[in-house]
Amino acid sequence: MNTTRFDFADYLFRYSIYCVSLLMILVIAWLxxxxxxxxxxxxxxxxxxxxxxxxxxxGGIAPILTSTMLILAVALITAVPxxxxxxxxxxxxxxxxxxxxxxxxxxxGSTLDVLAGIPSIVYGLFGNAFFSVYLGLGFSILSGGxxxxxxxxxxxxxxxxxxxxxxxxxxxxxxxxxxxxRVTTIFHILLPTTKPAILAxxxxxxxxxxxxxxxxxxxxxxxxRSPDSLLDSGRALAVHIYDLSMNVTGGDxxxxxxxxVLILMILIINVVVQAMLDRWFFANTRIIRSTTxxxx
Amino acid sequence: MAYLINQSINxxxxxxxxxxxxxxxICCSLLGMVIWFLFHESLPVLRGSxxxxxxxxxxxxxxxxxxxxxxxxxxxxxxxxxxxxxATPFGIASAIFLAFYSRGPIKSxxxxxxxxxxxxxxVVLGLWGLTELVPIVASIQPPGTSLLTAVLVLSLMIxxxxxxxxxxxxxxxxxxxxxGAQALGFNQKSVILHIALPAAKAGIISGVxxxxxxxxxxxxxxxxxxxxxxxxxxxxxxxxxxxxANIALEMAYAMEDHRASLFFSGLLLTLVVWALAMLSTRxxxxxxxxx
Numbered sequence: 040m041n042t043t044r045f046d047f048a049d050y051l052f053r054y055s056i057y058c059v060s061l062l063m064i065l066v067i068a069w070l071x072x073x074x075x076x077x078x079x080x081x082x083x084x085x086x087x088x089x090x091x092x093x094x095x096x097x098g099g100i101a102p103i104l105t106s107t108m109l110i111l112a113v114a115l116i117t118a119v120p121x122x123x124x125x126x127x128x129x130x131x132x133x134x135x136x137x138x139x140x141x142x143x144x145x146x147x148g149s150t151l152d153v154l155a156g157i158p159s160i161v162y163g164l165f166g167n168a169f170f171s172v173y174l175g176l177g178f179s180i181l182s183g184g185x186x187x188x189x190x191x192x193x194x195x196x197x198x199x200x201x202x203x204x205x206x207x208x209x210x211x212x213x214x215x216x217x218x219x220x221r222v223t224t225i226f227h228i229l230l231p232t233t234k235p236a237i238l239a240x241x242x243x244x245x246x247x248x249x250x251x252x253x254x255x256x257x258x259x260x261x262x263x264r265s266p267d268s269l270l271d272s273g274r275a276l277a278v279h280i281y282d283l284s285m286n287v288t289g290g291d292x293x294x295x296x297x298x299x300v301l302i303l304m305i306l307i308i309n310v311v312v313q314a315m316l317d318r319w320f321f322a323n324t325r326i327i328r329s330t331t332x333x334x335x
Numbered sequence: 336m337a338y339l340i341n342q343s344i345n346x347x348x349x350x351x352x353x354x355x356x357x358x359x360x361i362c363c364s365l366l367g368m369v370i371w372f373l374f375h376e377s378l379p380v381l382r383g384s385x386x387x388x389x390x391x392x393x394x395x396x397x398x399x400x401x402x403x404x405x406x407x408x409x410x411x412x413x414x415x416x417x418x419x420x421x422a423t424p425f426g427i428a429s430a431i432f433l434a435f436y437s438r439g440p441i442k443s444x445x446x447x448x449x450x451x452x453x454x455x456x457x458v459v460l461g462l463w464g465l466t467e468l469v470p471i472v473a474s475i476q477p478p479g480t481s482l483l484t485a486v487l488v489l490s491l492m493i494x495x496x497x498x499x500x501x502x503x504x505x506x507x508x509x510x511x512x513x514x515g516a517q518a519l520g521f522n523q524k525s526v527i528l529h530i531a532l533p534a535a536k537a538g539i540i541s542g543v544x545x546x547x548x549x550x551x552x553x554x555x556x557x558x559x560x561x562x563x564x565x566x567x568x569x570x571x572x573x574x575x576x577x578x579x580a581n582i583a584l585e586m587a588y589a590m591e592d593h594r595a596s597l598f599f600s601g602l603l604l605t606l607v608v609w610a611l612a613m614l615s616t617r618x619x620x621x622x623x624x625x626x
Contacts, residue, residue, distance in 0.1 A: 121362060159554065295466075
């Protein structure tokens, strides 16, 4: 191979690809470095536990963190059970439709794909019209959380569904041969094995929900007080960053600190969810692991 | 006894089937509800005397009942297509790097960086654009918040979409194709340009269409760095206002016809993004057929 003569065009191509990739790395490093350096210089414990003063220029983000967590909690508590139900139904329970199964799941699937592609600002419009005005929830954490739930549902369902479909058919056959009902099979065999996919779906959805701004501006509102109840308006962290950088002159320092908190929060949530799910599914996965190891 | 147990199990299964089916049905009707609410809220302006004004009014003065959205439609298209125009070559080059020119820790680090970039909230990207890029552009021509700035930040946002989908498409090219070409004496450049890229074409186009859809629907970046002046995009350094940014800016105080026209622009946006997503799926299934 080393006997080939020097090929200038090939050499040029290779190094231009290297250069472009290096440029991409530098730009990403510029972005991340900027957020981390400017963010860390203003980040302190006080910043996390204080109330914002003079519309966020000074003080901290404590009530905003509370609102963000509450909005996220509402979104997840709504979306996860519904999402898992739909995924289970789509992947496991539609076989009794016979020849109509394929078109039916195809239709539901493509509906979900369209929903996943709808821009978040449109979810904001829908949330404002439906939750805030039609259902009369007003600008509240509840309507913001429910709007986010609608937004993350399709992604979560699709990830869980593909995870369930990837489970080997023999596992279902084995469970059936042991006389297990469908429901038992789902809870004790399929869901534990699908854990990585459910986890991936959760992390993806929470990342999207935490980062979301446009859908929340006119559903959960702008108020930066600490919320008294779920029907109170609350400002999410992403909305806070937007407000500080656009509408508050001299808010950039705190905007960067909030941006750093937002990114760190997404990372921490990922780690915590991973640990929680590990513990939750521990018993079941252990049984399955021992079975697979004897099987192989 | 065994029969009884069996019965009760079946009843549980049947119950689960109906209950979960009902939930799925409700979940599917969400799409219908979204479309219906957008349509319903935009009815006043569609039925009223302003139906033609979206296209024929020269500009957007909602307080004077002039709802010409075309300048913002052009701005949205210019921003989205400009961002795609920049992100596509860079994204494909990064994908070639990932698929052919890197291995081991460099490959996994580069992939990790792309995944991190994909996870950076768009509002953070907007903040970065506002404090880092806008002053640079402003030094050429104030105010700095412009079409160009929005295109640059947005191209960074959709770069991971293009890179990751293209990498997947390139990695899915059967290795026999590449080995055959190598055996025929192709150098690596020709293998990539003449064998791998054409074979992965459908997958790459699908990813690019997805990126255009994301760019069109993106709100925060264009809201923060595009300048928000309603005008036809005439130059790269001119401030413009995109359709999504307009909704975010005016929704807070819009009433009646004004509010309805904002919902109408949301409906318009949804339909365009829907069409793009369908095209993207078509291309992806094409990819499956060629292999």
